[in-house]
Amino acid sequence: MGSVTGLLAVGAALGAAELAAGLTGSVSPVVAVGDVVVDATPAFLMEWAIALFGTADKLVLVSGIVVVLFVAGAVLGVLALRRPALGYTGLAVFAAAGLAAVLLRRADDPWAAAPVLVGAAAGALALALLLRSAGAVHGPGRKGPRASADAEAAHPQVGPAEGPGRRGFVLTATGVLAGSATAGAVGRWLPDALGGAGARSRLALPAAAEPLPALPAGTDLGIPGITPFSTPNADFYRIDTALTVPRLDSTRWRLRVHGMVDEPFEIDMDELLAMPLVEADITLTCVSNQVGGDLVGNSRWLGFPLADLLRRAGVRSGADQILSTSDDGWTCGTPTEVVMDGRDALLAVGMGGEPLPHTHGYPARMVVPGLYGFVSATKWVTDIELTRFADEKAYWAQRDWAVRAPIKVMSRVDVPAPLGRVPSGDVVLAGVAWAQHRGVDAVEVRVDEGEWWQADLAEVPGIDTWVQWVAEADLDPGQHTVEVRATDATGRTQTSERAEPIPDGASGWHSIRFTAE
Missing domain, CATH: 3.90.420.10 (Oxidoreductase, molybdopterin-binding domain)
Incomplete structure (x- = not known):
């Protein structure tokens, strides 16, 4: 029961903080703490997290912070059943950490502290209600085993299954849980719902002074599986x-x-x-x-x-x-x-x-x-x-990442799909290549480390976009490997030397294996 009390108190604090953040347009304490964690993380650890989790790195960090808060809350709830002051002290420590985080990153926001303070107050109120209900279940406490035996004799405990104290705690816990979830959901919904004249849905963009013509008809080759020229x-x-x-x-x-x-x-x-x-x-x-x-x-x-x-x-x-x-x-x-x-x-x-x-x-x-x-x-x-x-x-x-980082010439195989299966005979090979602000002059492919030959390039509206490429190969049944390399308009050909993305971009030829049947 103590761990449940602590979990629900932390949940109440987080839900109320999200609601306050939504109402004030400020940042939630969890995000503020996460920002500080990101700033303090050593470069090598951050690079490892990016490599391991990719675009899910933010979700992992926020989830980790929430898990830590709930674990700490569960421990504090157990302690608070015996000494309530410990529970309130724990909430105060959490609030202090949240205030420090928002002051470090959002000192210019007059409402930055509001979500932290509202969350701390809601957590303390929830803890008080839950402790009172828990006390009704366990009855008055005294120190020492003899005193406990005397208390049980004088005040017999009501069975957990049928006692009014147990039902009261369940009702209180349910109310706290429902209130916390509702507050958190509303807090997430409010920024869009309360959007006024400055909301994205109300912004009317003017037309360009000199609109560009439509894209050339040949920019998209229409090959199934190839990356579309324009990304939705x-x-x-x-x-x-x-x-x-x-x-x-x-x-x-x-x-x-x-x-x-x-x-x-x-x-x-x-x-x-x-x-x-x-x-x-x-x-x-x-x-x-x-x-x-x-x-x-x-x-x-x-x-x-x-x-x-x-x-x-x-x-x-x-x-x-x-x-x-x-x-x-x-x-x-x-x-x-x-x-x-x-x-x-x-x-x-x-x-x-x-x-x-x-x-x-x-x-x-x-x-x-x-x-x-x-x-x-x-x-x-x-x-x-x-x-x-x-x-x-x-x-x-x-x-220690690069300060001047021009994009390296790069190409990619989209078709066939990696480890895909295609009919033998004439096999379509296709993909995209890019070398922004220099333009792609040529794309070459080879199969099974054979001779390189040039692919056909699609149309492009200028030198700042990628380009689709396509080639065909007559292949016998079996496993095959296709590699691709591009050359930009300055004459620089994509290197085969492999380099990791950090500090100034990856390099190397892209290759995929597939099976012709």
Whole structure:
């Protein structure tokens, strides 16, 4: 009964904290603590977690924190049955840890402490109610075995199956559980339900000043199993350090541009949407993408040129880094000269014909073709500071990742599927290749380590997207291996040398085995 009491008290605290976070638009204590854990985690351990859990790393961390809280709560519940002060002290310790976490990461949010305080109060109330009900089951307690025997003689215990005390505890526990679950669910639902004029569903994007033409007819080869040229928003990969997706209000959003500039300024969403927006077809790639991996996607983006934004501020000589910051505090360092060299680097507001999804940076993010996302693709961006690489280190640079990370030329086999089975004879081989802002000049394939031959390339709208490729091979029945390599427009051919993604992107030829029947 003690462990149940502790579990339910912790559950009440978490549910009430989620509700308070939803009402105030702040972050839940679990997420705040998780953010601090991420910041304090050594680089090697973080890289191991990314490699082991992939895109589930955030879920694993949050789940781990919740499990620790419930285990500690179960222990405290057992202790609290004997000494209630220990239970309340444990809740106070949890609250202190939560307050420290939100003050470290959210000191500028006036409501940041509210979820912690509300959660602690709800946990204490639930503990008091449960302890009172538990006392009704066990009866008055006295110290010492003799006193306990005397108490039992004077106050006979009611059987657990039929006693009113037991029923009272069950009813109290059920009420606490239901209240906690409801509070938590409502807290998760509120940010969308209470969305006002700044909600994503109400944001109307203007048309581009000069809309791009439709994609060339030959961009998508239509081969079953090949990755589509345009990635649906729902299927676009998501990699970031945010434990929960920020739900920003576009009417409150501001972007500050400052640092080594002549005229610092701020803009809001109304001003941004009133600017002449442009469209660009750009493929993004995550540095964590392994050879043959799927952390890459292509979309048509809508936004304002970052170079024009910086020209408005007047970048001073020597400012070689654009240090951008997201709403959750993550920082990114982008080479200034890359943004200013004429490529379609955007402060984007639209993706795939609609406002940015929350998971991809609503209401505004950076998109810079040709660089891995960790040095270019800040989501939920709220601050851009012109500075120097020698003076400021961004989040991943502090962990010894590369500071200038151009995307390496890469290709992937999609068809046949790995370990798949296909009819023998003429076998279709197909996939995608990319070398953003240089373009793919050629793709070559070979089967069973034979001679290389060139694949046919699909059409592309420009040099900033991936390209589909296709080839055919006459194969006898049996197991086969197909390898692929690409060459970019500068003449650089994809290397066979294997390298892990960290610190500046994976390398190597992608190969798959399959069976022809």
